[in-house]
Amino acid sequence: MRLGDGDVVCVAQKVVSKAEGRLIALAEVTPSAEAVELARRTDKDPRLVQLVLDESTEVVRSKPGVLIVRHRLGLVGANAGIDQSNIEHGDGGEQALLLPRDPDASARRLREALQAGSGARLGVVITDSSNRPWRLGTIGAAIGCAGIRVLDDRRGGHDIYGRELQVTLINRADAYATMATLVMGETTERIPVAVIQGLAPDAVDEPASRIIRPLEEDLFK
Amino acid sequence: MRLGDGDVVCVAQKVVSKAEGRLIALAEVTPSAEAVELARRTDKDPRLVQLVLDESTEVVRSKPGVLIVRHRLGLVGANAGIDQSNIEHGDGGEQALLLPRDPDASARRLREALQAGSGARLGVVITDSSNRPWRLGTIGAAIGCAGIRVLDDRRGGHDIYGRELQVTLINRADAYATMATLVMGETTERIPVAVIQGLAPDAVDEPASRIIRPLEEDLFK
Missing domain, CATH: 3.90.1660.10 (CofE-like domain)
Known part of the structure; x- marks a missing residue:
């Protein structure tokens, strides 16, 4: 597979952790x-x-x-x-x-290496599986990111009928992780890497740490 | 676009609700x-x-x-x-x-109509956006399903080194919904339908209601 500009390379946390001696x-x-x-x-x-x-x-x-x-x-x-x-x-x-000690740093290092090898402008997401309190079944979570827009903030915009949008913050990173997890499987498939192609390139570079909801907003301590 | 066997048609909840007079x-x-x-x-x-x-x-x-x-x-x-x-x-x-009164029933009706029109064996997912207690940014949630495997139950299997897997239940429906939501956008794009192609066809037909975690497992009431 040839990597191209805008591709997002998703890597399972397990292989990153193993490579980092965890x-x-x-x-x-x-x-x-x-x-x-x-x-x-x-x-x-x-x-x-x-x-x-x-x-x-x-x-x-x-x-x-x-x-x-x-x-x-x-x-x-x-x-x-x-x-x-x-x-x-x-x-x-x-x-x-x-887990990797600093997954955002791992993602940045991986991105630099992959970009040097391919010449393409890439995004990197380190994925883990995630459980939720009220829904069964794991989905993907982005625990380390580099070279992608993690949260797409559309708050304060207007909807298609002109009404002000109050809260629309789209989690792109977890969506990439979830797509990748579906392809990787989470058990015996031995596919630790998935590449998402065809996305519109975006110059934003945000870490996965942006996703963490601030403690003072936590209603479920 | 021509629909083929195994395609999963994802439809935003809003258009289903509007069509149903909600x-x-x-x-x-x-x-x-x-x-x-x-x-x-x-x-x-x-x-x-x-x-x-x-x-x-x-x-x-x-x-x-x-x-x-x-x-x-x-x-x-x-x-x-x-x-x-x-x-x-x-x-x-x-x-x-x-929300639609019975989104699983809405998905079944939509599937029958789409299958009759296309001649293909399809899956249908009615998608909504979903927020989580500890992570910022919405992802997709499947609130109505027909013709797909909703939860991929791999509990009791073995991992690639022969160790028994204790808990691996993969939520495929929410993954489809999340992929679709990324394409649809959640605000002004006016794209209420997305089709996921290239999936391995699966004879399982489960409702989205399977995803709801039983009340007795809820640790965050």
């Missing part, structure tokens, strides 16, 4: 008393729970089988994005894969 | 005491709030400028999906547009 052997983790207690209440491995706590700023909800936290990047979701599937569990015993 | 003149609405009080606390029109309450089973959160409810269809979101933009405000004064 794989942790659970045998090396010593759970705190807090992690042991939370693991008991959530039916989870205390060492995994310790990693989740280390990656998070707040436990949002917990119950047996469920541990929803606010990741230090601001992402609210299950287990701080830590994953144990599609990870080789070799002689070293069980392992867990953390 | 436009209500606010002048005809008499707000109850409850609606007047809730309107005061949310800085909204009491007549609009009355319509929201009529369409809902529960107020989930409210504050000035924000009214999040559970629609009787199970959808949790702002203002029960009632919209005042892109609606003609003619001599009859202000109007509001409700």
Whole structure:
């Protein structure tokens, strides 16, 4: 495949995390008393729970089988994005894969490398799967971005009948991530990269961190 | 455009609602005491709030400028999906547009008509825009479906290294809706229909109501 101007290259978080050495052997983790207690209440491995706590700023909800936290990047979701599937569990015993340390920086580096190799002006999105409180089934979420317009702000414009639009902020980055996730599959397809072509090129360059809703707007703490 | 087997036709909720006569003149609405009080606390029109309450089973959160409810269809979101933009405000004064009464039934009817006209086996998705508690920017949500696999259930399978997958339920319908919403725009583009082509045909036919997370799993009431 030849990359062209305006193409958006979507890369699964797992391959970025692996490339950045974010794989942790659970045998090396010593759970705190807090992690042991939370693991008991959530039916989870205390060492995994310790990693989740280390990656998070707040436990949002917990119950047996469920541990929803606010990741230090601001992402609210299950287990701080830590994953144990599609990870080789070799002689070293069980392992867990953390999110990239700074996914926006990872996206910028990846973009520079891909642009240098292709000569094209590209966008890059690092994708993860995302769950929602009231809807079943995962969709994609953009956790790192470079070279794309992340939020399309149409507030203050007018609709087609001249009425002022009060709130229309379109999340383009999550839409790209969701499209890519559909092609990648999220399990055994082994397709960690998808390219979206045919988009209108856009000179805006925003990070995925723009997507995080400010804490003071959170009605569901 | 010629429709072919496996194509998924996505239609914006607004045009379906208009076609089904779901436009209500606010002048005809008499707000109850409850609606007047809730309107005061949310800085909204009491007549609009009355319509929201009529369409809902529960107020989930409210504050000035924000009214999040559970629609009787199970959808949790702002203002029960009632919209005042892109609606003609003619001599009859202000109007509001409700969601279709039964969007899955609307999708089934639309599918039958489109299949009869084209001879192709189609999927149909009625799309709405959706907001999330911790992420800025709207994405698409499938509120009515026919002829597609809505949730791709891979729980209980195995990952590429043989580890049992515990939870992987992919929301294909919302992914289609999100892709379509990106093409349609959500404001002044006047593109109420988008067709997704190139998908692998699938004999499954599920309604969008499958997406609603059961009340007993709701951690954010």
